[in-house]
Amino acid sequence: MSTRNRCSAFLLGGVLAAWAQPAPPSLKVDFPADSPVALLSVGSGESRTEARGGALVLDLHAALTLRNASQRRIRGVMLLVQAQEFTPGGKGSVAVPSLDVRPGETFPIRIDLRLLRPLLAGGGPLAGVSLDGVLFDDLSFYGPDRLNSRRSMTVWELEARRDRRYFKSVLEARGPEGLRQEIVDSLDRMASRLDVQVVRRGRATALAAQEREVKFAFLPFPDSPIEPVGGLVQVTGSEARAPHIEVLNRSSRAIRYFEIGWIVRDREGRQFLAGAVPASSSGLKLAPGAKSQAFEDVALKFSRGAGQPVALDGMTGFVSQVEFADGNIWIPARTALAPSPEEQRLADLYRRRGLPALANELKRFSER
């Protein structure tokens, strides 16, 4: 083969290789200049692109290494993830609560994304990551808060403190064996999991004729600023639609947000935390003694394992969080039915590293 032919073959091979293996997906990370967390590196080793039928699937696995550039301890970080070309209007967030990052320390945040688009769609940037909020140990906050990360992370932090206090009290009162039993029970409860599909407006598949109204039962919290007065949801088989809960502000302060936790029970009597029904109005200002509603025009379809539908039997609601007009937040006492992120983290720590590691972790946090 002549030199000219070799060059042509080499060029053709290069073109074919470039065509067959698209450029690796990219992640655009953009933090503000005065951010209390600094981006040190972005690792994206396992990312890949694959054609499936008429669609292009892009798996994007990135590990961000961040450094606490502030003078306070960081308790939580929330990142906003957007891929506008893939889902116009759709966005995601990745949050890491229950942190204890001292000034100058580094910590990782993993982002694992799958993007799907038609093969013939254009190229362009794949995903953008920006900072939505940082919560510090004194509950102060930094960030644009477009996803209400201040409220979410404050709730998670308050729940974490509450649950660490609870497990510490168990350790003190009942010893290591008592703590072990608590954590094992918690792991059992968390092993029961439901898959959920949400369809905005209307019903997913069910027949209207078979639909029945199911009343919410409510867990009592005497110190709750909100009292659920009544609640209904339309149920058909494994599908629950249009939850509607009426509440009364029985506190002496105005309330600007609340959420009702939602636990579903199947026909075998098992209970699962399904989620929450938020206050209907985003600009809520619920005066003392006034009533309001939590309503969602969505249909939720529950299944287990490989799409096996769950026959719904009952619904339980509880006031899971309340935000007053002055920004203060109320959370309920610990309930075993709704494990917090911190309880999940502590249970996992026990599962991986045993009881001594769990006891040390509880001692490490000095609660305010």
Added chain:
Amino acid sequence: MTHPNESRLALYAGAELGLLSHLRTALHLRGCDRCNQHVEELRGIREWMRAQDDEAPAGVHWDSLAAEMKANVRLGLAAGRCVSVPEPGPEPPRFRWPAPAMALPVLLVVIAGWIMASLHPPLKPAPPEFIVEASASGIGVQRDGRGFTLLQPRNENVVFSVRGEVAGARYVDAETGQVTISHVYAQ
């Protein structure tokens, strides 16, 4: 103002109303240009029809047809034929009400369908909007063949939750030991 209905105006235009109704309608027409105009149009149509009558096709005698119809009513079909002018041609169909007879079962089927539909509404598919899913493969939002999913690789104990149009997944990252909470929003 309450206007006389269409049939009353048509009868008025043909001077076929009773005395009281005629006077009442005439009184209304004095102050109502719209109804007056309508009556004039109806009169115009009547005039045109009369003109058509004058130009009836050969062999069609309106007077004898009218006589036949009256005789049909009073004496029945056979007697009607006796007083009519005999015409050559095919025998008229014996079944004189085919359209209503066919319409009745159709109407019954429509009414029955309406009743059945109101008792048992048909399946209603979900509108093709955002679908938010939380499953073992991750939490995702899909629309028109495009999708965006946050994955939870190598994690078994994932707690899913839904808040409004937001799906959430909570898991402990196997490598870092950090609890990670991801959400997708269909907004």
